[in-house]
Amino acid sequence: MAKELIRLVDCCMAFDDELVLDHINLYFNDSEFLTLLGPSGCGKTTTLRIIGGFTTPTSGEVLFDGVRMNDIPPHLRQVNTVFQRYALFPHLNVFENVAFGLRIPRTVEENGKKSKKKLPEKEIRQRVLEMLEIVSLKGFENRRISELSGGQQQRVAIARALVNRPKVLLLDEPLAALDLRLRKDMQSELKRIQQQLGITFIYVTHDQEEALAMSDTIVVMDQGKIQQIGTPEDIYNEPKNAFVADFIGESNILDGIMHQDYVVEFFNRKFKCLDKGFQPMEPVDVVIRPEDVDIVPVEKGQLRGTVTAVTFKGVHYDTIVDFKGFKWLIQTTDYHEVGKEIGIVLNPDDIHIMHKSQYSGMFGDYSSYSEEYDEINDPTYIEEEDGNLGGRGDEE
Amino acid sequence: MKNKRSLFALPYVVWMAFFVVIPILLVLFYAFTSAAGGFTLDNFRNMGSYLVVFTHSFELAIIATLVCLIIGYPISYWMAKEGPRFQRIAMVLIMLPMWMNFLLRTYAWMSILENTGLLNRLFAAVGIIDLGNLINGGLNSLCAALNGAFGLSLNTARDTAMTYFQMINTSGAVVLGMVYNYLPFMILPIYSVIVKMDHSLLEAARDLGADSVTTFRRVIFPLSLPGILSGVTMVFVPSVSTFAISRLLGGSSEMLLGNLIEMQFTGTTYDPWLGSAISLVMMVIVVVCMYVMNRFGEGEEQAVML
Known part of the structure; x- marks a missing residue:
């Protein structure tokens, strides 16, 4: 059996009395490519934001490895997000964008003592370059973000999230802004990266073809409710x-x-x-x-x-x-x-x-x-x- | 097509030519000529004796700009984070004083800061001036005791009891006037940069592990630099060239560049040639300062113009 990483228990979300999520029960396994699929307004992005820590569910529980995470802010969660419009830092070059997360001192526990530690510059450099190679952006380190095409920006966003070695990567319609051809290329690229690194991808899209092509599991949502969970074949057949x-x-x-x-x-x-x-x-x-x-x-x-x-x-x-x-x-x-x-x-x-x-x-x-x-x-x-x-x- | 459209710019071009380009050319011409009419560099040579005015003007303008930045940035940041209703009200409050005449506002400060003005009367009423005298008297006797005991010659600045705090006609009053009048010019550009900042960038920083302090330091602040730069320019330039604020709040003791230049044109020391030369030098210094600052922040500015 695959190991379970994240579980949503009876999660509800209401904005001004409007129920956006209606008792969502869902779990996410290790190394799984899971897609939340549905029309806009179905609650898929809200679900993602709850996992990312950007919103707190009105009721219900968010469990990471069985630990309640409802009130843990995003920067203390072991998940990273690829945002819909990439949200790259315009004042930093490609290298510094990817290195952003690595440059933040982390609290490490050694012999029961907690201390903030910075990664050595050498390790940062090595990890960033390694990740840029994985997303096929070798040699782009010193480029400005404004000099990149949409597809390249997309790759930087993915590298920036993955370089922190999250257990789970959240992707919010990451291909929506790309043209059809590029979208197809990135689909297989994403699948390749996911399999190569063996981490869980939670992918939000309204594009059923994309979902069928990439996912291990598809969760179809509408009106804040899960309509069906299954493999792409199950869902289709x-x-x-x-x-x-x-x-x-x-x-x-x-x-x-x-x-x-x-x-x-x-x-x-x-x-x-x-x-x-x-x-x-x-x-x-x-x-x-x-x-x-x-x-x-x-x-x-x-x-x-x-x-x-x-x-x-x-x-x-x-x-x-x-x-x-x-x-x-x-x-x-x-x-x-x-x-x-x-x-x-x-x-x-x-x-x-x-x-x-x-x-x-x-x-x-x-x-x-x-x-x-x-x-x-x-x-x-x-x-x-x-x-x-x-x-x-x-x-x- | 293109030529026709450029006709629309004509009124502005004419305006600029008459009221900006020609005056600057006149200043240039006067600066390099003598009263007799020939070419000379004497105007620049004679300026040396006014060096102290230059340094004092720049000193006060820099202090006023820094104070505006220190007060203005947090206000801008706070405003930008609040709801749209709050932002509208705050904006009106910030703009409200601007609806009143600049001189009137400065005169108002005069009557507040005067020796027999509002503040001093308030201080006297609540006993702060007596308290000041008490402390001063105490210090004086302490000095006397120490001097007697150790053969020192300590003394305080004030020997006699005071009846008011000297606020008007000080550098502090001039800086206060500058800050009060130009603060909105610092707040508005910074506010507009922060309020337009893509919220997802902040979420991205949080997502990558940055707490709110780190997010501010590494994302919000660098991205608001263009606003800071234009705010600094918009406060510094009028501050360094002001003459009304320094005359009303600084009196005769606070001679700034603006007053010096004014004197050459309207005062008893009528010397428009020297006045033009001083104006020219000030302009050059300001332009150089702005150029250096903008180079410093260039990277960020380009990035934000995406």
């Missing part, structure tokens, strides 16, 4: 509710009725599925991922519908199909022209059943497809703090 299904990847979410174990009914037709443990005749949400649907000639289809829109996406076509007024997104490699009638076949493992939740009926219908896509495809679209649901836009 077995979403717990309509919110998770919609936030992670694309999903068609339909109303269904669970007749018995392994049998679900929707569109007045019974389908075989792999889910069990529901009440007989329980109303459920049915998730069908767009890439799982097979398009077949009409006469062979379990359901038949009409193509209403097609968009070429490179690898596949996004095909919107109207089934009795409910629009599905289907991703296919074959082109089906608008107006064509098609049939589809669903295999039991293409169908995922979820209990009804407060999110039922809010997501998973692609009637508003085009508007939503404009937003996703707009490269200049940047999530605003405290704005609407990030990236996806909330369906009306």
Whole structure:
């Protein structure tokens, strides 16, 4: 079993009577890459700030190695943070930025005596240069911060935090300000650094792709509550509710009725599925991922519908199909022209059943497809703090 | 397009030409000419006898600037940390005296500091002056006793009892006047630098292990240097060239550069050639001081202009 480092017990956070965190229970293991994922305003950054010590939870406990840390200020915690806009010191060069934490005298306990000790200059130099090499910034020591590109500033911020050898590194949307290409590069770079140093990364993002690509564990949050915790595969394949299904990847979410174990009914037709443990005749949400649907000639289809829109996406076509007024997104490699009638076949493992939740009926219908896509495809679209649901836009 | 837009600058350019450039050229011209009209360096040679005025002016201006900095920095820092409502009120309070005429404010200080002024009357009323005399009398008899016992010749400055504290017409009064009048010019630039400081920088410092003292020393203070520099400039320059404050609060005993220059133009010792030369030298010294200071803080300034 992995060693547990940090645990949040029943953490609540309220700002002016507004509950930002609602009874969060969560633990963080050693050497784990854990991502807090959710739209802005979901409480993920607040959670991070509680761990970092910048805010104190209204109620609940923050435990580091089982010790209560609620009132311990940030400078006495063994965690370091990479801030969203890097927060590099503009009056110091790269070397001094990275060395900042090392130059602060630490209280050390020797033979029961506490004393403040400074690191020798030689060790500082060695550790800073070593860390700059890890983040691929060798030779940049004497540069001014203003002379660096966004990606380089990002690396300095990471080096500055990691040089203190924290047990846990907190990252608050560290890639949000970078362009797409750089973001992809930094994703693999971050993962490499995390594995190389073997420390825990707690990563906050609203970008589901980023979360899926980097994490060992994903915690999906919304409205101050944890919606689901799991591996990227779990979260994608077995979403717990309509919110998770919609936030992670694309999903068609339909109303269904669970007749018995392994049998679900929707569109007045019974389908075989792999889910069990529901009440007989329980109303459920049915998730069908767009890439799982097979398009077949009409006469062979379990359901038949009409193509209403097609968009070429490179690898596949996004095909919107109207089934009795409910629009599905289907991703296919074959082109089906608008107006064509098609049939589809669903295999039991293409169908995922979820209990009804407060999110039922809010997501998973692609009637508003085009508007939503404009937003996703707009490269200049940047999530605003405290704005609407990030990236996806909330369906009306 | 560009040419058309530069037309907007014309009024200012004309203004500058007439009221800044031409006067400076006139000062230059006068400084190097004699009453007879020929070229001469005599004006600069004759200045030597006024060296003490130069040193005294710079001394008082430096003291006033330091006092402003020592008072102004904590106020600015505190203001910047408080809520926006508090900041607005504090700003109004700091600006409030500026709404009144500069001379009027200085006259007010005169009537406060005078020998029969508000403060002295207050001191007399609460017995502080009597207390001063008592202590002085005690010291005098102590000196006398010691002198008698050991054959020394100790004495205190004052032999006779006083009826007031001498406050007006002292260097201290002049410095007080400078600090009072120019303090807002120290507070405002420092405040605006601190209030604009990125809060996440402070969080980053805390995150990296700095306690609040270290955060101040290694982040807040270095980043507020540009504000300090402009505050120092804005207090030092008017202080070193003032003549109203020194005349009203310093009397005839406190002769500063401003008074010296004024005398050459309006006084009985009419000598605008010498006055221009003194002005020129003062300007050069001030410019050199500012240049050195700005070089000193250059690194930080650039960094903050990011």
